[in-house]
Amino acid sequence: MKNITIIEDDKALNDGIMLALANADYSFRQYHKLGDYKKDEPVDLIVLDVNLPDGNGFDFLRELRKSSDVPVIMLTANDLETDEVMGLTLGADDYITKPFSLMVLRARIDKVLKKADVSNDSAYRDDVYIFDYGRMEFFASGELVELSKTEQKLLKLLTDNVGRTLTRDYLVDSIWTDGAEYVDENALSVTVNRLRGKLTVKGMDMPIRTVYGQGYVWKYDK
8 A cells, every 4th residue: 555645735635636636546645734744654756836824835845855865746736847946856756736636746746656666675674774776866865966977886786685795706796797898997886985975874884894804794783
């Protein structure tokens, strides 16, 4: 069952959205202002109005994206292209201008949830890190981290094999697959060090561990 949160101050529209989506596969939480939203509640998608009594949906989304990749569909009465661009830039998965058909909204929601399911198949999560390889978004303690393509390849190999030591030869062969005849022997060490530097969180042990004489392992300890 998917948990959908609706944050919309227009009670009639809020109720209408819930009724339009009602089926055995969805459960709902309805809020009329941002202050009612609880971060620790399970949620698979948020339907978010831009203009709310106690704040701005854009600001809410900006803060949300520091720690969560939950899909968000934004609703707004503003049909300005700049507002749509802002919403999508901040990380909204879709943007719908009022008035709109509830049937269209339902179709958009179904599409976003299906996309999220595919993305989640290629994601890693623990208490500190969120790595969404499908969306190429990487968070360390809620902070967005920019990774190079090579660093992403290395990280995915490690997190796909949690607790398993991957040899240096295996990593080099798997990462540098462009047919290059020669790869500098220090390339892997440099990539590992850069990745460690970007993912280091104060007070936490670095999960990328060196297994001397063999290679590297991702081992996350709470």
